[in-house]
Amino acid sequence: MNAKSNHTSGSNQAWIFILLGVLLLLVIALNLTLGSVRIPLQDILKVLFGQSGVKDSWVFIVQDYRLPKILTAILAGMALSASGLQMQTMFRNPLADPFILGINSGASLGVAIAIMGAGLAGGLFIPALSAGGDLGLVAAASLGAGLVMGLILLVGRRVQNPTTLLILGLMFGHATSALVSLLIYFSAPEKVKAYSIWSFGSFTGVTWDQLMVLVPVILFALGILAFLPKGLNALLLGEDYARTMGLNVTRLRVLVLISASVLSGAITAFCGPIGFIGVAVPHIARNLFKTSNHKLLIPAVILIGAIVAVTADLVAQMPGSQFVLPINVVTSLFGAPFVLWIVLKRKQGSTSFNV
């Protein structure tokens, strides 16, 4: 009886997915053609399919600049959104995301130690770090993210009030920033400069070699998430219900901790701290699909996250100008009002994810 009506809404949702897929292709195409140099789509297709007859400089721009940048943006959007969704469900807080809870700051601390701390230790670790290279940077950022998130989980278990949790994240963020400042204070100027450029956030500058690291790491963490929708759904009812349904809450928490901190840590390592995508995209997905069901939400946030990040990068390029804005400027300018809207829309004291 209800199979029929399920089917109707199910096909609606399929259509939304198809439209989102088309939209993603569209913004990717726009991002490839627009920029400080405008390259016609047909030439871009020629480059992509390895045909000749395109200016060398255009080949270079597409192959070594725009393609890796777009790929990075897609990965970042997927990772940050998926990370935000998991955290919102686990902390039962519609404002939880890697940026707001200070987990990015943890990742930043990891990166700061990797970039500057190596110098502080008298060059002892420099060979080790350069050997570890990009993977080392990812590991440092993920560890930093995981550390802060683990701390918030430990302390936050006793906290029922969503506001308290946010303040907790804010304080952890401040504490880690202080440590970063301390590192900056004692570091050589060129390392400080490297760090501060990194901290503006950017999808550019990630090389194909680095992508060889980033892609499998993100796929691994998203792979963990693929096993979690059932548990995350149960957690929507609250921990007590989830436990009496037979859910191993501790194991779920650990898996979410690993997945979410690797996702946000790896992206933070390569792109810098990027705000608001993680908090905003899960809300867009819930409103679009009118559901809290993670079986739908997880693929939805991954797709929407990619669209949002590629679009944000498109805006940051300021097509037609030589100017490129830091990605954080764009995400914050659009994201901050969005978060305000979420806060004001919520019922007083509500911890839910109403659409």
Place this chain on the structure above:
Amino acid sequence: MKPPLLSTQNLQIGYSNGKPASKVISFDLNLELHQGEFVCLVGPNGAGKSTLLRTLTGLLPALDGEVLLGAKKLAQYTRKELANEISVVLTSPIEVGAMTVTELVAMGRFPYTGLFDRMSGNDWKIVHQALEMVGLLGFEERMVHKLSDGERQKVMIARALAQEPRILVLDEPTAYLDLPGRVSVMNLLHELTTDHGQTVLTSTHDLDLAMRSADRLWLMSPGGKIISGAPEDLVLSGDFQRVFTRDRITYDVMNGHFSVVGNNEGEICLQAEGELRVWTERALQRVGYSVIEDSPTCPAMRIAVHMNENDVIWVLQDGDQEREFNNLESLVSFLRAH
């Protein structure tokens, strides 16, 4: 008699915080829950009802003693095995966001579905049956957050039933509901035991409803002691009154409800019958008079209720004086001013 479904042996409950100095709420509990019973756990606020239920459902470890589920100790069950035996409904309204009734009830199949939560035809059948048992057929595609509190709690009961538990445990399921919602939920729980043989254990503050529908009460006193028995037995033995009597509030054993002890204004003889007698008596008790049987030698004021044609007239006789009233409101306000 068949062995109990659930029993406790010298159970001690409370919170330990991992320190030796634990907070013991109740001890030496020896309780039994039998197949198909409807048991209501009642007691004043803060007596430890929730702590007991959390311990019995395995959410909180016992400080000492044992909970036996069937012949096996509760502590020896894995979470998953336990989910096949016991399902719960908790007090607080859930906030799941956007979810349909069917989606939420289907979560009851959690212990039975695989890693990716695929529902079989049989799973859907059980979800349908659960909705039918709580009377929510036709609600399948409604959004949970748009339902009334009472309907939402019934959805949660359906979810718990879809888990196919041997015991359904509820922690004050009616706390947030309005009066019709309370009656409807308690009635539903009673029907689950009588019509479907479901074993139900619930804590509640609705003493009146509990007294009328429970097979047995677990009466928890502020000290944590629990007396178990049929509601009527507990009243006749005086245990019920002892637990709930407060300043100025007593349990009226004759009428089976709580009443406020007001100022004692004296006695009044009442000459009336049927519903007129019942409600006149209540109005008089409200302003502090106790009603005694009418007799020719009535020592006090007398009220006689006369009916002529469509009107009712209350005649108050105080010594030689007589006054007539058309309704109880004017009678009561006269007595107050008097």
